[in-house]
Amino acid sequence: MLPLRNFKRFFFKALRQPFYALLIFFRRSLAVFSYWLSQGYSGPPESLTLFLTHRCNLRCKMCGQWGEGGVTKKEGADALKDELPIELYRKFLDDLSKVDRPSITLFGGEPLLYTGCLELIRYIKSKKMHCLMITNGSLLADAAGAIVESGLDELNISLDGGAELHDQIRGNHGLFQKIMDGIGRVNDHKEMTKRAKPLINLQCTITKYNYQYLEQLLSVAEQAKADSITFHNLIFLDQNSLDKQKKFDAALGLSSKDWQGFVFEPGIDPQVLRQKISFVLSSPRSFKVDFYPNFSGRELKIYYCDPGYQPPRQNSRCLSPWLVAYLFPDGTIRPCLNFGYAFGNLKKDNFFAIWNNVQARQFRIVLRENKIFPACIRCTELYRY
Ligand SMILES: C[S@@+](CC[C@H](N)C(=O)[O-])C[C@H]1O[C@@H](n2cnc3c(N)ncnc32)[C@H](O)[C@@H]1O
Numbered sequence: 547m548l549p550l551r552n553f554k555r556f557f558f559k560a561l562r563q564p565f566y567a568l569l570i571f572f573r574r575s576l577a578v579f580s581y582w583l584s585q586g587y588s589g590p591p592e593s594l595t596l597f598l599t600h601r602c603n604l605r606c607k608m609c610g611q612w613g614e615g616g617v618t619k620k621e622g623a624d625a626l627k628d629e630l631p632i633e634l635y636r637k638f639l640d641d642l643s644k645v646d647r648p649s650i651t652l653f654g655g656e657p658l659l660y661t662g663c664l665e666l667i668r669y670i671k672s673k674k675m676h677c678l679m680i681t682n683g684s685l686l687a688d689a690a691g692a693i694v695e696s697g698l699d700e701l702n703i704s705l706d707g708g709a710e711l712h713d714q715i716r717g718n719h720g721l722f723q724k725i726m727d728g729i730g731r732v733n734d735h736k737e738m739t740k741r742a743k744p745l746i747n748l749q750c751t752i753t754k755y756n757y758q759y760l761e762q763l764l765s766v767a768e769q770a771k772a773d774s775i776t777f778h779n780l781i782f783l784d785q786n787s788l789d790k791q792k793k794f795d796a797a798l799g800l801s802s803k804d805w806q807g808f809v810f811e812p813g814i815d816p817q818v819l820r821q822k823i824s825f826v827l828s829s830p831r832s833f834k835v836d837f838y839p840n841f842s843g844r845e846l847k848i849y850y851c852d853p854g855y856q857p858p859r860q861n862s863r864c865l866s867p868w869l870v871a872y873l874f875p876d877g878t879i880r881p882c883l884n885f886g887y888a889f890g891n892l893k894k895d896n897f898f899a900i901w902n903n904v905q906a907r908q909f910r911i912v913l914r915e916n917k918i919f920p921a922c923i924r925c926t927e928l929y930r931y
C-alpha cells in the first residue's frame with residue numbers, strides 16, 4: 547500500500563499535515579481493498595490529471611509526445627485539434643465536488659497554452675481542491691501575477707540544467723533566462739501579496755544529456771528560491787516489451803501507440819549517475835531534494851541496462867487505475883497517460899457514471915489478473931502507490 551522507500555517521505559508529511567495523511571491512508575486502504583475484492587470497482591479517485599492540450603511550443607529531445615521520436619509530433623495537426631471548452635471543465639468539477647475533492651493536476655502538452663488555463667485554476671480553487679500545474683515555464687513571465695492570485699498550490703517547472711544545457715535539451719535558445727525571469731516574477735508577486743503559494747517545485751528529467759551535470763540544478767534551485775527539486779528517472783522502453791503488449795491491446799481493444807514515443811536507448815551510465823546522485827544529496831542546500839523513483843545503485847543498473855528489466859517485486863503490480871484518472875482533450879476519461887483506452891467520454895456522461903462502468907471494470911480486472919502490462923515496466927506510477 548505504501549512502498550517502504552516512500553515511508554520516510556510519508557511520515558514527515560504526516561507530521562506536517564496529519565489530516566491530509568489520514569485521508570491518503572484511508573483512500574489507499576480503500577483502493578487496496580477494492581483491488582483485491584471488488585471485481586474492478588473502485589472508490590473515488592485520489593487525484594485527476596487534466597490533459598489540457600496536446601499543443602506544445604517546445605520540442606524537448608526526450609519527450610514521448612514532441613521529442614525526437616515523439617508520437618504527437620509524428621501524428622501532426624490532427625492530434626492538435628481537440629481541446630475542451632471551459633464550461634465542460636466547470637461542469638465536471640461541479641459533479642466531482644458533490645462527492646469528493648480529489649487533487650487536480652494540470653498537464654499537457656503545455657498547459658499554459660490552453661486559453662482558459664488561469665480561469666480553470668481559479669475554478670478548481672473555488673471548489674477547494676488542491677491544484678498543481680506542470681509547465682515548461684516558457685509562458686510564465688506574463689502569467690506570473692495571475693498565477694499567484696489564482697490560488698494555485700504548486701507550480702512544478704521543468705528545468706533540466708543550467709542555461710546552456712537546458713536550452714540545448716529543450717531546443718530553444720534563451721528559454722532558461724525566460725523561465726528564471728518568470729519564476730522571479732512569481733516570487734516577487736508572492737512577496738508583494740504576502741502569499742506562501744504556489745510552492746515552487748523544480749522538476750528535472752534525467753537524460754543522457756544532463757545526467758553528468760545534475761549538480762547544476764542546485765544553484766538553479768537556489769537562484770529560483772525553489773521549495774524543492776525532484777529529479778525524475780527517465781521513462782523509456784524497448785521495442786520487445788512494446789511488442790509483448792500487442793496481445794493485451796487486442797484483448798482489451800486498447801492502443802499502446804503513445805508508448806512508441808518512449809522507445810529509445812537511454813544512454814545513461816548508472817555508475818556515473820549513482821555518483822552524481824550521492825554528490826547532489828550530500829550537498830548543502832536550503833530546499834528539499836528528491837530522486838524519483840529513489841533507486842539504489844543496484845536498481846539503477848538494472849533499470850537502465852538490463853534488456854529484460856522487470857520492476858522490483860514490491861512494485862510489480864499497478865494500482866494506479868484505482869486511484870487516478872486522466873481527462874484527455876477529446877473528453878475521454880482514461881486510466882493511464884499512455885494508453886488509448888477510454889472508460890467513457892465526459893461529453894456524453896458525467897464522471898461518476900464513467901468511473902466504475904463496464905469498460906473501467908474490465909480494464910481493472912484484466913490489469914489485476916496480469917499485475918502490470920508489458921509496456922508499463924518503467925512507468926513511474928508503479929512506484930507511487
Ligand atoms: C510531458 S511534460 C508536460 C508538461 C510541460 N510541457 C513540461 O514540459 O513541463 C511533463 C514532464 O515530463 C517530463 N518528461 C518528458 N519526457 C520524459 C521522459 N522520457 N521520461 C520522463 N519524464 C519525461 C518533462 O521533462 C516534464 O517535466
Ligand code: SF4
Binds near residue numbers: 611656682
Ligand atoms: S515542453 Fe513538455 S510537452 Fe513540450 S516537448 Fe517539452 S516535455 Fe514535451
